[in-house]
Structures are given as C-alpha cells and as structure tokens.
Amino acid sequence: MEPIIIEGTPKTPTVKFDAAQGIFEIKGRSIPENSVEFYKPLVDWLDSYKEGPLPKTVVNIKLEYFNTSSSKCILDVFKKLEAIHKAKNEVEVNWYYEEDDEDMLEAGEDYESIIRVPFKMIEIVE
Amino acid sequence: MSFDLETYFSEKPEGNIILFYKGNVDSDVINHVLDTVEEKMIAANEQSRLRKKVYNVLVESLQNLYHHVDKVPADFEDQSAERYGMLAVKKDGNSYRIITGNFVNLENALKLEAKIKRINRSSHEEIKELYKFILNHQRISAKGGGGLGLVDIARKTGNKFIYSFRKYNDTYSFFYLDILVNEEN
Numbered sequence: 586m587e588p589i590i591i592e593g594t595p596k597t598p599t600v601k602f603d604a605a606q607g608i609f610e611i612k613g614r615s616i617p618e619n620s621v622e623f624y625k626p627l628v629d630w631l632d633s634y635k636e637g638p639l640p641k642t643v644v645n646i647k648l649e650y651f652n653t654s655s656s657k658c659i660l661d662v663f664k665k666l667e668a669i670h671k672a673k674n675e676v677e678v679n680w681y682y683e684e685d686d687e688d689m690l691e692a693g694e695d696y697e698s699i700i701r702v703p704f705k706m707i708e709i710v711e
Numbered sequence: 712m713s714f715d716l717e718t719y720f721s722e723k724p725e726g727n728i729i730l731f732y733k734g735n736v737d738s739d740v741i742n743h744v745l746d747t748v749e750e751k752m753i754a755a756n757e758q759s760r761l762r763k764k765v766y767n768v769l770v771e772s773l774q775n776l777y778h779h780v781d782k783v784p785a786d787f788e789d790q791s792a793e794r795y796g797m798l799a800v801k802k803d804g805n806s807y808r809i810i811t812g813n814f815v816n817l818e819n820a821l822k823l824e825a826k827i828k829r830i831n832r833s834s835h836e837e838i839k840e841l842y843k844f845i846l847n848h849q850r851i852s853a854k855g856g857g858g859l860g861l862v863d864i865a866r867k868t869g870n871k872f873i874y875s876f877r878k879y880n881d882t883y884s885f886f887y888l889d890i891l892v893n894e895e896n
Contacts, residue, residue: 596742616745618778653771653774653862654774656846657850685759686759686763688763688764695839695846
C-alpha cells in the first residue's frame with residue numbers, strides 16, 4: 586500500500602500513514618472549514634488498510650488545536666482503527682498533549698471513552 | 712427604528728478592542744483574524760493556557776459565522792456579503808471577550824435561543840456529556856457544521872453565554888453573542 590504523506594498547513598495537520606511500518610501520525614493544527622474534504626481520503630485509506638493490517642499498528646496523535654468539525658472526522662478515523670482492533674490485531678493510540686493543555690487531555694479522554702482501543706495519554710513537557 | 716451594529720459596543724464600553732471586523736466571513740478572513748489575534752496574544756506574553764483557549768473559542772466562533780449565518784435582509788446596507796458577520800475581540804483585564812454579531816431569521820432565532828438556554832442552564836459535567844453525545848451520535852450537517860461549536864465553547868470557557876436578539880424587521884433579528892474567556896476555568 587502506498588503511504589499517505591501530507592505536509593501540514595496553518596489549518597490542516599501533517600499526516601504520515603505508513604502501512605509498511607504500521608505507524609500512523611497526525612500532527613499540528615486541524616481547523617479547516619471543511620474537515621470532511623480533508624479527512625475522507627484518510628478514512629478511505631484506512632478502509633483499505635483494514636483488509637490486511639500489520640499485527641501491530643501504532644497511532645500517534647500530536648494535535649495542537651482541532652476544531653469541532655475535525656473532532657467528528659477524527660472519531661471516524663478512530664472507528665476504523667477500532668474495527669482493526671476488533672479483528673484481533675493490536676492497535677495502540679498515543680495521544681500527546683502539552684503539559685498545561687487540560688482541554689487536549691480531556692479531548693483524548695473523550696475518544697478513549699467512546700472507542701474500544703487502548704489509549705496512552707502522553708504529556709509533552711517542554 | 713434606529714438600528715446600528717455598533718450600538719452593542721457603545722453600550723458595553725469596558726475593555727480594549729484589539730480587533731474589530733464586519734463584513735463577509737470567508738476562509739481568508741478567518742485566517743487573517745486568527746493570525747492577528749494569535750500574534751497579539753504572543754506579543755502580550757499571555758500564558759499559553761489562556762492563549763489556547765482564546766484561539767479555540769475564536770476558531771469556533773468564526774466557523775459558526777461561516778457555516779450558520781443567514782442571508783442579510785434585502786434592505787441591509789451591505790448586500791455584497793454572502794456571509795455577513797461581525798466580530799470583536801476585547802481584552803478586559805486578564806480576560807478576553809469574543810463578541811460576534813450576525814443576522815438570523817426568526818425561525819432560526821428561536822432554535823438558537825433554545826440551544827443557548829439549554830447550554831446556559833447545564834452544569835459543566837452536563838456540558839461534557841452533551842459534547843460527547845453529539846460527537847458520537849450526530850452526523851456533520853449539510854452546511855458542514857458539527858453542531859458542536861457552542862457546546863465546545865461553553866465547555867472550554869466554563870462561562871455562561873451573554874447574548875441578545877435585537878429585532879431588525881418582521882423576519883430578521885440581529886444576534887449578538889458575547890463570550891468571556893478567562894484563566895480561572
């Protein structure tokens with residue numbers, strides 16, 4: 586599978602989905618007006634990956650900001666990962682947040698409570 | 712009947728206006744406002760916690776205008792704007808106020824007011840649960856909004872909304888939303 590590599594912009598995150606390594610990363614700011622347009626290709630890609638995933642997939646989410654319309658799209662990404670996990674593959678989500686950013690920690694905890702995939706909350710100390 | 716968009720501001724003179732905009736709210740305007748306010752907060756040495764809250768609330772406020780404003784009334788002075796909105800960012804001591812204004816037709820005004828009242832009478836825990844419920848159960852609307860903007864703002868600020876609907880004519884009101892962002896919450 587071809588990896589997805591998208592450079593970040595002031596409104597959209599850097600994305601690296603590498604099927605060969607089983608390492609997926611979303612990093613930066615996700616505040617576009619039209620989030621579906623940005624995330625749909627990622628969700629479609631995960632649908633294909635789901636057909637033959639590696640035994641272990643690691644997902645690193647390092648978001649500085651995300652808007653509420655991205656929050657629904659990110660949930661869609663997690664739902665695909667949940668399906669991979671449900672099919673007896675190991676999936677681990679590392680949710681990074683800056684040390685003073687309780688809102689970002691709480692956002693991660695929201696997803697953790699909705700999605701049945703192990704989450705690790707990782708504080709970034711500067 | 713006199714109608715003046717700036718009336719609301721002259722009635723509430725506290726704080727310094729650090730940004731004021733009225734006109735069409737498109738993607739470029741949103742980018743510009745976000746960059747300007749972020750630069751000003753960095754220049755003012757604001758704590759990153761407060762900076763992030765203000766930035767988040769600003770994103771949601773602007774995108775609420777972008778996704779949800781109703782068309783301007785036919786006799787309004789500015790007919791060129793597809794999405795007419797007004798925004799002010801004020802610094803008031805250690806707090807920021809983000810004030811938006813936009814036209815709403817009367818039917819939407821009723822729905823909006825019911826939504827705001829529901830949020831304003833909810834506890835912080837209830838707002839968190841409401842956020843999670845909408846996140847998990849509601850699809851993104853045709854307009855592209857998630858229906859989460861106001862709930863998210865209430866959750867992040869921990870403050871009640873101050874708002875008013877001023878009658879413009881028989882079909883339109885002008886809606887003001889005044890959001891306090893401070894460090895305590």
